[in-house]
Amino acid sequence: MALKSSRYRKVGPASLSQRTEPRHTVVISSASLKRKGNKPIAATLLDISIYGCRFEADAIFKEGEKVVVTMDEHEPVNATMVWQKTRQAGCRFADALDTEVLRALTLSA
Template identity: 45%
Template sequence: MASRASRYVAAEPASLEQRTTPRMAVSIADATVRPHAAAPVAASLSDLSAYGCRIASMGDHAAGDRVWVRLAGGLPIAATVVWSADGLTGCRFDQGLAREVIRALTLGVR
């Protein structure tokens, strides 16, 4: 038997958003992702922040995998796969990207 104190109270859904910085929508088709000691696979970026990105590629990546992400022909960036599903992969960079790099990638300056 339920008491007044145990009455159902509606609550807001929990937020799964755990990012500390906003991601910016980008369309970078000339990127690659390469697991350590493997060949690079063509990838495209759909969003980017100073600390991570979401890529689409044909490669199989599992959460926790270490990869190198190369953005638009630049230097490779060490990253860890945070999630992967349906050809999309979320990566967290080992070190944040410089403001100038993000600006160039988001404004299309190369």
Template identity: 40%
Template sequence: MGYMNSQYRTVKPALIEHRKVYRHPVQIRKAAIRQHGKAAKAGELIDVSIYGCRIASESIFDEGIRVWLRFADSSPVSATAMWCKDGHIGCRFDEKLDSTLFRRLTLISE
């Protein structure tokens, strides 16, 4: 009986955040992303954690591709593009982001 009453109910998709660490929103205009052997493309860092970030860019990168990121005159940071959609690229850093760089990125807005 319970099945007959519930079979026509629509279920909304769950809004579950799969990240283990909160991403801090930032707005850094000086960001660059590039694939190995190609020219760097300009971007804007939208949010960052010590494990990954989201960058707004007109460039399109395939999922799983290795990229190099540079934020506000930092040293290059190696990462993997996890997704690319609607002008945003989600990246996972190959190594945990240096705490000094993370602090600098979350305290400034250029």
């Protein structure tokens, strides 16, 4: 049941950006994801922040699945899958990405 105060009042859409850190658009086709005990899966990194990334890959991931993300020549990063829709998916890094690595990735894109 609606409250009287909002019953006839239009409510605007929720804020789309609820992130604490901004995402940086990149196109890095030399990224890969690796599940425990499996071969790396080629991926294209589409955007990144210090806490996570969005990528495109020909694979199906489960929410909560642990993966290792490799980007260019940088150290691999442990991550957890958060969502997937068609070929795109997003993951959250276990530890915040070093700002120098983020800077190098965004400048190379």
